[in-house]
Amino acid sequence: MARIIFSSAQRDWVDGAETLEIDAKRVADLLNALYERFPALAGRLDHAAVAIDGDIYNDARFQPLRTDSEVHFMGQVAGGQ
Amino acid sequence: MSKRKFKYVGTRPIRPDGVEKVTGRANYGADIMLPGMLHGAIARSEHAHARIVRIDTSAAEAMDGVRAVLTGADFPDIPNQWMGDDEGGIDFGAIAQNCMARDRVLYHGHALAAVAATTTAIAQEACRRIEVEYEVLPAVMDLDTALSPDATILHPEAHVRDGQPSNIATKIVYEGGELDDAFTQADVIVEREFKTPMVHQGYIEPHGCTVRFNEDGKYTIWCSTQGAFGVQMFAAMVLGLDPNLIKCVPTEIGGGFGGKTTIYLEPVAMLLARHTGRPVRMVMTREEVFRASGPTSGGQVRVKIGAKRDGTFVAGDCEITLEAGAFRGSPAGAAAMTALSSYRFPSYRIQSYDVVVNKPKVAAYRAPGAPISNFAVESCIDELSRELEIDPIELRLQNAVEEGDRAPYGPVFKQIGLRETLEQARAHPHYSAPLGENQGRGIACGFWFNAGLQSSAIVSVNADGSAIVRTGNPDIGGSRASMAIMVAEEIGIPVERVRPMVGDTESVGYTDLTGGSRVTFATGMAVIEASQKVVLQLRERAAIIWGVEVDDVRWEDGVAYGLNAAADQDPMPLHVVAPQLRTTGGPVVASAQVSPPAAGPGFATHICDIEVDPETGRSQVVRYTTVQDAGKAVHPSYVEGQMQGGAAQGIGWALNEEYVWDEDGKVENPGFLDYRMPVASDLPMIDTVIVEVPNPIHPYGVRGVGETPIVPPLATVANAMRSATGVRFEQLPMSPPRVLAATDETGS
Numbered sequence: 049m050a051r052i053i054f055s056s057a058q059r060d061w062v063d064g065a066e067t068l069e070i071d072a073k074r075v076a077d078l079l080n081a082l083y084e085r086f087p088a089l090a091g092r093l094d095h096a097a098v099a100i101d102g103d104i105y106n107d108a109r110f111q112p113l114r115t116d117s118e119v120h121f122m123g124q125v126a127g128g129q
Numbered sequence: 130m131s132k133r134k135f136k137y138v139g140t141r142p143i144r145p146d147g148v149e150k151v152t153g154r155a156n157y158g159a160d161i162m163l164p165g166m167l168h169g170a171i172a173r174s175e176h177a178h179a180r181i182v183r184i185d186t187s188a189a190e191a192m193d194g195v196r197a198v199l200t201g202a203d204f205p206d207i208p209n210q211w212m213g214d215d216e217g218g219i220d221f222g223a224i225a226q227n228c229m230a231r232d233r234v235l236y237h238g239h240a241l242a243a244v245a246a247t248t249t250a251i252a253q254e255a256c257r258r259i260e261v262e263y264e265v266l267p268a269v270m271d272l273d274t275a276l277s278p279d280a281t282i283l284h285p286e287a288h289v290r291d292g293q294p295s296n297i298a299t300k301i302v303y304e305g306g307e308l309d310d311a312f313t314q315a316d317v318i319v320e321r322e323f324k325t326p327m328v329h330q331g332y333i334e335p336h337g338c339t340v341r342f343n344e345d346g347k348y349t350i351w352c353s354t355q356g357a358f359g360v361q362m363f364a365a366m367v368l369g370l371d372p373n374l375i376k377c378v379p380t381e382i383g384g385g386f387g388g389k390t391t392i393y394l395e396p397v398a399m400l401l402a403r404h405t406g407r408p409v410r411m412v413m414t415r416e417e418v419f420r421a422s423g424p425t426s427g428g429q430v431r432v433k434i435g436a437k438r439d440g441t442f443v444a445g446d447c448e449i450t451l452e453a454g455a456f457r458g459s460p461a462g463a464a465a466m467t468a469l470s471s472y473r474f475p476s477y478r479i480q481s482y483d484v485v486v487n488k489p490k491v492a493a494y495r496a497p498g499a500p501i502s503n504f505a506v507e508s509c510i511d512e513l514s515r516e517l518e519i520d521p522i523e524l525r526l527q528n529a530v531e532e533g534d535r536a537p538y539g540p541v542f543k544q545i546g547l548r549e550t551l552e553q554a555r556a557h558p559h560y561s562a563p564l565g566e567n568q569g570r571g572i573a574c575g576f577w578f579n580a581g582l583q584s585s586a587i588v589s590v591n592a593d594g595s596a597i598v599r600t601g602n603p604d605i606g607g608s609r610a611s612m613a614i615m616v617a618e619e620i621g622i623p624v625e626r627v628r629p630m631v632g633d634t635e636s637v638g639y640t641d642l643t644g645g646s647r648v649t650f651a652t653g654m655a656v657i658e659a660s661q662k663v664v665l666q667l668r669e670r671a672a673i674i675w676g677v678e679v680d681d682v683r684w685e686d687g688v689a690y691g692l693n694a695a696a697d698q699d700p701m702p703l704h705v706v707a708p709q710l711r712t713t714g715g716p717v718v719a720s721a722q723v724s725p726p727a728a729g730p731g732f733a734t735h736i737c738d739i740e741v742d743p744e745t746g747r748s749q750v751v752r753y754t755t756v757q758d759a760g761k762a763v764h765p766s767y768v769e770g771q772m773q774g775g776a777a778q779g780i781g782w783a784l785n786e787e788y789v790w791d792e793d794g795k796v797e798n799p800g801f802l803d804y805r806m807p808v809a810s811d812l813p814m815i816d817t818v819i820v821e822v823p824n825p826i827h828p829y830g831v832r833g834v835g836e837t838p839i840v841p842p843l844a845t846v847a848n849a850m851r852s853a854t855g856v857r858f859e860q861l862p863m864s865p866p867r868v869l870a871a872t873d874e875t876g877s
Contacts, residue, residue: 053539055302055303055538055539056302056303056304056305057301057302057303092214093214095212095213095214095217095218096214099539099540100726101540101541102540102541102542102543103540103543103726103727103826104540104578104581104726104727105581105724105726105727106580106581106582106727107583107724118540118541120538120539120540122466122538122539122540123214123217123301123462123463123466123538124213124214124217124218125217125462125463125466125578125580125645125727
């Protein structure tokens with residue numbers, strides 16, 4: 049089960065949960081499960097960057113998840129060098 | 130990965146673009162000349178905030194030599210739609226309105242009409258003859274005004290908070306632990322509020338482009354940009370076109386630092402070219418660059434940090450407020466995410482606000498947002514070290530994040546090198562060198578994420594055994610050299626035998642911008658992979674020549690070796706294999722594409738010695754050392770250059786740079802004479818120490834390096850100033866008048 053850790057702002061959309069465990073093989077599956085369970089969250093994480101086990105992806109929709117993956121949704125960061 | 134012995138990676142070959150640049154032959158954005166070309170110019174707003182009642186272009190249109198005059202009415206209506214979340218995103222409607230105002234101007238210098246004429250002088254004179262009737266509106270020129278209860282609201286339809294229209298576009302919050310309780314456990318608490326001004330990237334080359342429109346409806350744009358594919362997409366969105374109709378050719382670029390990741394002139398030149406049927410060139414003046422391109426935010430940051438007597442941090446609280454300029458999109462998210470990430474804070478809260486004001490829309494600037502919040506946090510940590518009487522490096526080492534620690538924005542850090550940079554700084558002779566009269570020393574650390582994003586590369590081998598590598602990243606910081614080194618390393622040929630090229634949007638696969646310190650990391654990964662495919666093909670060709678299986682051929686350092694000891698196979702170098710490509714299957718070409726995760730966190734520690742003249746308040750940085758984790762330095766000279774360049778820009782931000790506004794919201798110092806950036810004679814040679822803690826997700830261990838070095842200098846210089854004068858400066862820049870006033874007040 050992938051473990052999602054929500055930021056304090058995101059908790060407003062998931063009934064205050066700090067973490068959730070969801071059975072998902074990839075980020076898209078995890079998002080679908082989250083949106084189904086928390087309709088108020090629907091679409092809000094579509095543009096978020098996703099940190100999977102510490103690696104941050106800007107486009108993570110089809111990234112695979114391990115059974116013990118830790119997942120964060122966060123702001124996209126590019127930069128300006 | 131870290132045990133690999135490199136032959137070319139880590140060396141310092143001569144830059145491949147050097148001769149063209151020092152002989153003046155390199156073509157920058159303003160250098161493209163086409164037959165029949167017209168020259169464009171832009172009429173800009175005289176007010177910081179006004180409704181456009183009427184624009185009369187008849188006098189301009191009547192001038193000899195004028196071929197077209199456009200206003201916002203000639204551009205398609207692109208609806209405002211934020212594509213992203215609270216922490217980051219893009220609004221093509223805002224980009225369109227920033228390129229050309231429609232019914233309102235939102236800052237002094239906002240484009241409101243454009244002219245194409247046979248000369249630049251005629252175009253500029255025509256702009257002056259355009260008559261505009263304004264209904265002047267109150268201008269919101271600072272954060273306090275923007276957030277006051279009776280503030281004029283810039284976008285009442287777009288930003289609503291607590292049911293009321295607001296100038297706050299976004300609020301971002303990160304929090305963890307029990308903050309209030311944690312502060313009660315602290316033995317020492319430091320709380321301060323800081324201000325930083327809006328500052329410009331200060332790239333030498335102004336924005337410039339040339340556009341050709343063909344009768345088949347296709348456009349070609351030559352421009353100075355950090356991302357050709359971005360220009361293609363942005364221009365298409367702003368003009369409602371199919372991106373397939375637009376080809377963007379990136380020219381050489383004379384600096385960007387984030388400021389050339391968006392568009393200003395390109396869609397205007399495209400419409401002028403379409404209206405006239407002639408190529409159109411547009412180049413900003415330096416004054417236009419200051420008035421109308423995107424600087425970085427001015428900001429206010431309140432910081433409160435609590436620590437135990439032994440130096441252990443127990444709580445951190447930050448409130449960050451950043452100016453977005455005329456449209457949503459300050460780096461409030463990144464400023465929040467980086468603010469407390471260098472240290473372990475068991476309890477924390479970071480609140481960050483993106484606020485619109487009547488100033489130019491901000492653009493990215495090297496580690497956007499991070500220097501602002503870092504200035505505040507690292508200044509407070511310096512105060513803590515004084516109150517606790519703990520050496521500032523020791524205090525930071527005591528609390529520094531390392532592998533396994535969780536960042537406030539969520540993820541757990543993998544292998545990182547903050548501790549190593551602190552230890553190297555402590556061991557550096559600079560840190561223990563004696564100080565002279567009126568001198569002070571400061572240190573600070575800094576952090577930046579570094580980006581991954583998408584990249585592609587094509588590598589081919591010529592019949593003479595040389596190679597070509599083509600990528601889609603404009604070369605700002607030496608990427609051609611580092612790409613050539615990586616090809617040389619994989620194929621095993623001298624770097625000088627590799628020709629690196631920057632492709633346009635039709636000659637290489639999609640590649641995200643040169644930015645986010647990502648190119649050597651991500652595009653380098655594509656280059657390495659493509660080179661490895663080339664090596665496989667070369668082994669196959671050697672196998673054909675020898676009449677063996679490919680598995681019986683090893684490739685090492687540019688030479689094929691037969692593994693079948695019984696066969697008579699002398700080692701066959703590339704220059705022997707390459708002429709036989711024709712008879713063994715044809716050209717050897719390989720491509721690769723990647724979309725890796727972020728480039729691995731980059732940390733740095735800086736040391737600054739400053740000398741202050743007590744009579745004038747003028748300061749001089751007399752010694753400066755940067756220590757940074759680069760993961761693996763592919764071309765160390767370029768890495769050192771990035772470290773020095775970031776430090777120089779940060780020192781300028783700390784000491785002198787600021788936009789000065791008059792009471793009507795007009796920039797009073799739109800030129801390098803009055804906008805005081807450091808020049809070579811202002812700075813000492815900046816010493817560099819490259820730390821190499823390998824990045825586990827890159828085959829060579831590379832991390833991004835371009836942005837981290839601008840994060841620590843603001844606080845490093847401020848901490849040195851505190852040491853030299855006894856004054857904690859909470860507002861930048863620490864310019865001579867401000868230093869003199871503060872030292873006079875305190876009697877320092």
